[in-house]
Amino acid sequence: MRRDIFQAIADPTRRAIIALIAVQAMTPNALAEHFDTTRQAVSKHLQILSECEVVDQQQQGREIYYQLKIDKMKEIDQWLEQFRKIWEQRYNQLDDLLQTLKSDKP
C-alpha cells in the first residue's frame, strides 16, 4: 500500500498527533496521555506517520522522540496552490467570455 502525506492527515487522531509534535518532539507515552486511547493505538498511528515520511525519530536513551517534518507538510500547501490556480485561471477565462457576451449585446 502506498503511503503519502494525504494518508497522514486522513485520520483525526493523526491530525491531532501532527499538531502536538509540530510544537515539540514527544515520546509515544507522552502522546498517549493526550488521547483517550491505548499506547499501542498511538504507536500504530506513529508507524503510519513514519511510513508517510512526515516524522523524524530520535533515540534518547530508552525513549524514542517523534517530531514533525515541517517541510513535508508544506507539500500540501503546494498542491492546493496548484488547484487554486486552476480555478483562478478558469474564472479569468470566464471573465473574458462574459465581457465578449456583454459587448455582443446591442
Add this chain to the structure above:
Amino acid sequence: MTAKLLFDFLVDQEKNTITVRREFAAERQLVWDCHTKSELLEQWFAPSPWKARTKSMDFRDGGHWHYAMCGPEGEEHWGRMDYISIQAIENFRAWDGFCDAEGEMNAQLPCAEWHSTFEGFADKTLVQTVVTYQSLTDLETVIQMGMQEGLSMALDQLEVLLNELKK
C-alpha cells in the same frame, strides 16, 4: 481584467471540501448561462491550453454533460457532470467524475459532489461552488490527472491569451 473581483479559495481538510467564491462583472442570467450551456462552458471550463469539448449535454435533473478535456498534445480526459438537482439561475448540484469516450463512469477514479449557488448584486454576480471529495487523496489524484502539466504552461500563456482576447 483590471477591476479587482472577489476570489476566495477555502480548503477544509477535515470535511474534504474546497469552497470557491468568485464575483463576476455580469448579470446573474448571463453567468448562469455560462455554467449551464455547453457551447459556453466549452469556452472557459478547461484551463488553457486545454480545451473542453462536448459530446452530449442534457441540462436537467438526472441529465448529464459528457465532455472531454483535450490537451495540446492530443491528450483526452473524459468527464461527466451528472446533474442531481437544478433550480434555474439559483443553484445546481452535480456529481463530477471521470468516464470514457462512451460515457461509462470510471469507478477507479475519484468523484466529487458540486454545489454551485448564484447570487446577483446589481450588475455583479457571486458564484459559490463547494466541491466535496470522499478524501484528500482523491483530490491529489485529480491534480495528478494531467491537469498540472497543462497548467504551468497555461499560466505562462495566460498574459498573452488575455491580451489577445481583449483586442
